Amino acid sequence: MKTIHVDRLDRIEMDDGFVWRPIRRHFGIEAFGVNAYSPREAGAQVVEEHSESQLGHEEIYLVLRGRARFTIDGKEHELDAGQLVFLRDPALRRGAVGLTEDTLVLALGGKPGEAYEISAWETMFAAVPAAREERWDDAIRLHEEALERRPEHPALLYNLACMEARGGKHLDALLHLKRAVELEPTWAETAARDSDFAAIRSEPGFPD
Amino acid sequence: MSGETREAVAAEDGTIVLAIGATRGGVFEAHGWEEVVIAFAKARAGDVDGARAMIDALLAREPDEWQGPYNAACLEALHGDTERAFAQLARAVEMGGDEVRDFAPGDSDLESLHDDPRWQDLVAP
Numbered sequence: 001m002k003t004i005h006v007d008r009l010d011r012i013e014m015d016d017g018f019v020w021r022p023i024r025r026h027f028g029i030e031a032f033g034v035n036a037y038s039p040r041e042a043g044a045q046v047v048e049e050h051s052e053s054q055l056g057h058e059e060i061y062l063v064l065r066g067r068a069r070f071t072i073d074g075k076e077h078e079l080d081a082g083q084l085v086f087l088r089d090p091a092l093r094r095g096a097v098g099l100t101e102d103t104l105v106l107a108l109g110g111k112p113g114e115a116y117e118i119s120a121w122e123t124m125f126a127a128v129p130a131a132r133e134e135r136w137d138d139a140i141r142l143h144e145e146a147l148e149r150r151p152e153h154p155a156l157l158y159n160l161a162c163m164e165a166r167g168g169k170h171l172d173a174l175l176h177l178k179r180a181v182e183l184e185p186t187w188a189e190t191a192a193r194d195s196d197f198a199a200i201r202s203e204p205g206f207p208d
Numbered sequence: 209m210s211g212e213t214r215e216a217v218a219a220e221d222g223t224i225v226l227a228i229g230a231t232r233g234g235v236f237e238a239h240g241w242e243e244v245v246i247a248f249a250k251a252r253a254g255d256v257d258g259a260r261a262m263i264d265a266l267l268a269r270e271p272d273e274w275q276g277p278y279n280a281a282c283l284e285a286l287h288g289d290t291e292r293a294f295a296q297l298a299r300a301v302e303m304g305g306d307e308v309r310d311f312a313p314g315d316s317d318l319e320s321l322h323d324d325p326r327w328q329d330l331v332a333p
Binding site: 115 | 212214224226228229230231232233234235236
């Protein structure tokens with residue numbers, strides 16, 4: 001049994017203006033997805049604009065503190081602390097802005113009829129501080145740990161290749177990028193434009 | 209650990225606790241306990257027939273779980289229909305065996321059945 005106040009969880013600031021408070025990762029929960037988010041400042045993003053089309057998750061958000069303005073399928077909804085919003089349709093685009101600095105939103109999700117799997121985006125989010133500080137070995141280690149559980153996950157392989165390319169491990173980057181593209185060919189187009197691969201784009205074996 | 213018991217007391221009015229749970233590696237399925245709680249609340253509010261209808265629907269949907277007839281027995285025992293209570297408890301014991309025999313003696317919902325000779329026959333080891 002473990003307890004912690006949500007304000008004592010890691011604060012991982014994302015470029016979109018929201019701060020990820022990694023609840024699932026903190027406790028090592030494997031049965032369901034749960035995280036909290038706060039805005040960097042009043043008026044900033046608190047839930048990034050996204051859909052769940054790729055993961056197929058149903059999602060529910062609970063405003064724990066403050067006030068948030070959700071935009072769901074183009075419509076705005078202001079929610080006070082204690083209010084919940086549930087989204088069954090994974091295709092709906094959703095996002096929210098924290099209207100007060102102390103806004104805190106809990107997010108839960110899962111795919112009906114399937115056992116929960118840890119989402120790959122968590123690793124990518126967790127690696128953001130290391131990447132921002134160019135601690136490439138730390139960023140690479142986080143991806144390698146995630147790949148031990150899901151060795152053939154194309155997005156994880158792709159992002160590992162990004163970190164390796166930035167960290168000077170060019171051969172590893174090419175190998176992992178090649179494997180990511182074999183598993184998910186659409187990554188080739190993304191890689192062609194991705195500045196992370198600037199150093200290896202002209203190397204033989206870079207995916208077309 | 210799945211064996212850890214847990215409960216909490218609200219230390220002040222207005223307390224609200226969100227609970228989230230699932231089985232690691234398993235597909236989440238909504239379980240009948242939610243309907244049991246609602247059914248018992250209905251019965252406490254005087255709508256015993258409405259409560260029975262909910263429990264009957266649960267029994268039809270989950271016919272292989274001893275918890276269904278067990279909860280039906282509790283409902284009937286709490287609301288005075290001893291015959292129905294024993295009929296449901298007998299089904300629960302038939303399905304759940306020792307698990308039910310171990311659990312039932314400590315369940316205050318079934319206290320009204322304790323003095324009936326059928327109680328000893330069903331629940332006593």
